Amino acid sequence: MLKCWGIHTKKSVAALLATMMLTVSGGTAMAVEKDTTIKNVIILIPDGMANDATALARWYKGSSLTLDSMASGMVRTHSADAPIADSAPAGTAFATGHKSHTGYVGVLPDEATMPGQQPIAAGDAKKPVASILEASKLAGKSTGIIATSEIMHATPADFTAHYPDRKNYDALSMQQAYNGVDVVLGGGGKFLEPAGRKDGQDLIAQIKDQGYDFVTTPEGLKNSTSSKLWGSFSPEALAYDLDRDASKEPSLAEMTTKAIDVLSKNDKGFFLMVEGSKVDWAAHANDPTGIISDVLSFDDAVKVALDYAKQNQNTVVVAVTDHGNGGLTIGSSDTTSNYDKTPLASFIDPLKKAKLTGEGLESKLNADRSNIKEVLSTYFGITDLSDEEVKTIKDAKEGSMNYAVGPIISKRANIGWTTGGHTGGDVVLYTYAPNGDRPSGVIDNTDVNKYMTRVLGLDLDTVSKQLFVPAKAAFEAKGAKFTADTKVITVTKGSNKLELPVYKNIATLNGKNSTLNGVVVFNGVDYFVPQQAIDLIQ
Secondary structure (H helix, E strand, O other): OEEOOOOOOOHHHHHHOOOOEEEOHHHOEEEOOOOOOOOEEEEEEOOOOOHHHHHHHHHHHOOOOHHHHHEEEEEEOOOOOOOOOOHHHHHHHHHHOOOOOOOOEOEOOOOOOOOOOOOOOOOOOOOEOOOHHHHHHHOOOEEEEEEEEEOOOHHHHHOOOOEOOOOOHHHHHHHHHHOOOOEEEEEOHHHHOHHHOOOOOOHHHHHHHOOOEEEOOHHHHHHOOOOOEEEEOOOOOOOOOOOOOOOOOOOHHHHHHHHHHHHOOOOOOEEEEEEOOHHHHHHHOOOHHHHHHHHHHHHHHHHHHHHHHHHHOOEEEEEEOOOEEOOOEEEOHHHOOOHHHOOHHHHHHHHHOOOOOHHHHHHHOOOOOOOHHHHHHHHHOOOOOOHHHHHHHHHOOOOOHHHHHHHHHHHHOOEEOOOOOEEOOOEEEEEEOOOOOOOOEEEEHHHHHHHHHHHHOOOHHHHHHHHOEEHHHHHHHOOOEEEEOOOEEEEEEOOEEEEEEOOOOEEEEOOEEEEOOOOOEEOOOOEEEOHHHHHOOO
């Protein structure tokens, strides 16, 4: 019996082995169908998920995770110039197949100093490169992104925008609004409003003008019948699932279900990215309840995707974190001498008592935080707070309560941590493919992208050349005059005047608007435009 093959397998092999069987994870045999065509890819990213997080969530749940049946390999997570990656370059690797630099979203790095990395070619630093989502769109597929963070946060932005600073929400969200994504679901509503933007633009109005059904409640999400759907369910990030008010915010699984329902109506297929964003945030805070909450919520979303893929038989599912975080361990310095005699209950029972995450707990404290002991007893089952722990909670900054409470419950549950930052180890790769064509072994994070683009038959290098032409040189080569500021490119030649608003997909030639197949990008240094824009000047 032939085992699953690795990243470089060609589609033609599946046809040649049509009568043979492949062994997939869990030992289940699956026939390779001669005419299996992969039309859809769903990638789900539990941001910052440590390897021990799945084990902890599994013990807490008391049964297997959906992820367990999909494990197929490991992934190296380093960026272009650091062994420990920031989410922006880590997500860029998944989205574009290129490693990048800390904080860089969808653009090439300016340094590539890690072993095995090729030097950056002259003129390529910070240059935008196409994502698999953008290539899928150009291939006629429907596309979508989902996140429990603000939708313009690093990972969802990596697939839909380009700028060498993940903090530039104005630039990233403007590109997202004009990049032709069919389904956008998550948080970050305040960054779409004039008051929450440095540019003062009303992006919600512009999103609606483009034909999106803009919804803000689970009921609105459920009732929408639009093929273009934008759901914004919180001013900033959504709540941890354990803290979530189901009447105000949908679960990650519910958003995934709706996105698949909308996107799957396209006969040419779809690409969908789903991020469980706050696994990472809980790890930064060393908050095990937040991690368990959102690993289990993420696993529910994986089940939605996997169930669809198994029924559809034309869909590949990939689940992989972008990096580890926190150095989470089941076992701490307190179990050094008795680790093999410490019962499971000593780890899990303290966590089971928590009814909220540290973040959710903050809303239960009164203004002067004089009810700390009562709140911790009621919502965490902790009745033995020390004076030092009470002071830590009382002094916690607004919005940072999980950083105070996380270590307190961790100590009682014998959960260890090595850091409050990201970690550089390999992470588990989870995959499903109806024809058994799955990556195996230890691969690079850029190989995850190469696998997804291969099964969809996409060529990102060609798409990059179509979407990101250096504008000044290209227009001047046509004898045109090029001027630009941070808001608009203006090109004149003879009686023709072309205006290209930055970060949008609009071209105005002699007062007449047309829609481009990609957005205009300014990377802080140079301007890049789709070839379609260049072709408008004769």
